[in-house]
Amino acid sequence: MADDSTQKPAGADSSSEDRLIARYFAPLASDPGAFGLIDDAAAITPSAGCDLVMTTDGVIAGVHFFPDDPPDTISRKALRMNLSDLAAKGARPIGFLMAIALPSAVDDAWLAAFAQGLGEDARRYDCPLLGGDTDHTPGPLSVSIAAFGEVPHGGMVRRSSARVGDCVVVTGTIGDSALGVRLRRDADLAAKWQLTEAMQAQLKQRYLLPEPRNALADVVLHHASAAIDVSDGLAGDLAKLCRASAVAAAIDVVRVPLSEAARAAAAAEPALIEAMLTGGDDYEIVVTLAPEKLQAFRAEAERVGVAVSEIGRIAAGEGARFLRGGKALAFARPSYSHF
Amino acid sequence: MADDSTQKPAGADSSSEDRLIARYFAPLASDPGAFGLIDDAAAITPSAGCDLVMTTDGVIAGVHFFPDDPPDTISRKALRMNLSDLAAKGARPIGFLMAIALPSAVDDAWLAAFAQGLGEDARRYDCPLLGGDTDHTPGPLSVSIAAFGEVPHGGMVRRSSARVGDCVVVTGTIGDSALGVRLRRDADLAAKWQLTEAMQAQLKQRYLLPEPRNALADVVLHHASAAIDVSDGLAGDLAKLCRASAVAAAIDVVRVPLSEAARAAAAAEPALIEAMLTGGDDYEIVVTLAPEKLQAFRAEAERVGVAVSEIGRIAAGEGARFLRGGKALAFARPSYSHF
DSSP states (O other): OEEOTTSOOBTSSOOHHHHHIIIIIGGGOOSGGGGGGOSSSEEEOOOTTEEEEEEEEEEEBTTTBOTTSOHHHHHHHHHHHHHHHHHHTTOEEEEEEEEEEEOTTOOHHHHHHHHHHHHHHHHHTTOOEEEEEEEEOSSOOEEEEEEEEEEETTOOOOSTTOOTTOEEEEESOSSHHHHHHHHHHOTTHHHHTTOOHHHHHHHHHHHHSOOOOGGGHHHHHHHOSEEEEESSOHHHHHHHHHHHHTOEEEEEGGGSOOOHHHHHHHHHOTTHHHHHHHOSOOOEEEEEEOGGGHHHHHHHHHHTTOOEEEEEEEESSSEEEEEETTEEEEOSSOSOOOO | OEEOTTSOOBTSSOOHHHHHIIIIIGGGOOSGGGGGGOSSSEEEOOOTTEEEEEEEEEEEBTTTBOTTSOHHHHHHHHHHHHHHHHHHTTOEEEEEEEEEEEOTTOOHHHHHHHHHHHHHHHHHTTOOEEEEEEEEOSSOOEEEEEEEEEEETTOOOOSTTOOTTOEEEEESOSSHHHHHHHHHHOTTHHHHTTOOHHHHHHHHHHHHSOOOOGGGHHHHHHHOSEEEEESSOHHHHHHHHHHHHTOEEEEEGGGSOOOHHHHHHHHHOTTHHHHHHHOSOOOEEEEEEOGGGHHHHHHHHHHTTOOEEEEEEEESSSEEEEEETTEEEEOSSOSOOOO
16 A cells, blocks of 8 residues: 555456456346346335245255356256246246355356356346355355245245145156266166166256246146145155145155156166155146146146146145055155255 | 055155254244245235345355354354345345355254344344255355345435535444454454454454444435445445446545544554455445535434444546545555455
8 A cells, every 4th residue: 555646546446256247247137126236236126916935045066066067057057946936936037146156266268158058047037137246265166046036915826725635736757857966976877777868868957957847837826726846856845845734645656757768767777766756856846736726727737838747636634645556655765955 | 765654654754954944043034924934935025115125145154254253143244244235225124035055063052053143133133034045065154145125116225326526424433344354363463553452352343243234224215325335345335336326536534434443553553544444344334415415414323323424525537536635545455355
């Protein structure tokens, strides 16, 4: 420091964090309420008569993704995990905040790819970046996102409102991601499970990049009695819904939708059904609904291009039972947890 | 896995993450829209005619706090950093989401203290926990918070709306935290700076635990032309406000409010003025306002118990100049950045 009035005034240059934000993330902040990421906070005007739905979920390198995963899939996965929660609640996305902690090894090319993938998803899901926080960390890279959506006042689809007699419906296919991560960790499994190259690629892709069911959000909103995002495994998440609703579920294992790849793996190693039903990262939605609504739900789901399968019923009691040949499967580890 | 119907149904027990949330964090989720943290998301009903103000900021062990800091100060600091942003924007807190990444060394006693401090602050600032995400990490402990507030529609106090001729006012005292962290790192400085025990304790406390100026938020909302939270140092943050507003600021260094401890340190080592003006973690607010509003602003600030000091003026041009004896100080590192 010196008393030298010929030098630049304080702060005429911005910090490296500011430059990084301006270069990579400000272009994603398309909502006027994000103020181009130059303010302390964002401001959004909620739609009249709507509630704001908010959720947060994050990823840590080595815990939720492989450190050498393509950077665009890391940012997309972090956003899509949160979008999946909004979809399960019947909410339309509004935007998100993102806090990232970057190890020093991260370079411009990595950041550019990370931001590009994130920007593409922000546009695809109509969920703009509203603000963020960027730090360096001596630890692994992490991305923490808080996402916001809207539902008509009082309309958020809860976990706790399933009713005895409701149908249990699940979107997409279950267990692909749990198999995909195993393939990533042990390449020998592909031969053991007799998977084609295409099947291997499909299972790995399901782990790498979730396909959240936001297209179905409005259908969930109008028909579901209760719903939950399947992120910690179908068995564990359905059990959470049952606990919250003080009901039981009886699931017919043969009706749980499996991809062709998952069916091939299960044919080669039947015990894999536990991994598929209890593994995480499906990012499907389990919906309960009154039986008389099932036909309309199916029709509307088909219209928005989301496959749905009825897999069982809600009953009195507690716990989610997965029945095969009249007997309940018992799982060594019912719910997947990164924790 | 076994086909054994005598075992418990899947998911009758909750995961360790669920137990941790139920034990430590659900008691903090006092807002009915948090659903006791048992759902995928929270739902809040915004007040009619209000905008939602949202911000995110986080802390990482070894970057933003010392790993052996008391756990209750870590959670409080993470929340208060965000509350400070809301205060600077004139927003009333509504609630927050929290994502925490915990190393395996964290035990129940640590978590209990962390949650207790957070709960006390959530009540003190009327800012309840609305939801969260809990993960284990192989890296340092981190806490990422997204906080929400409300302002009347269109009323968020921006950085970009300072006007030529406005007064520049700052709350509290500047630079204590920058000195406090230096004392934490080098105990010999206390003697060099001729600080009493009480002065040392006060400076360290300012670093350990911010005192955000939320009591002033409503006064800022009604009087400020622009405002910014002082978290990266007065010089750098005021420069950001000037850039955003396309104006300059001329600050009278001798009018920058310093604590007795900071004045003692500056008397012993005059060059410390740079550290005080450019150091981070003040969590004060810089406000610009029309001169005719200054008297009312002062009176209302006094009524809510927040000290405010007029330190300079907004002028045409660019950059924030800190003037002493008619000359502008030049700083080696104008803006503090954890990044």
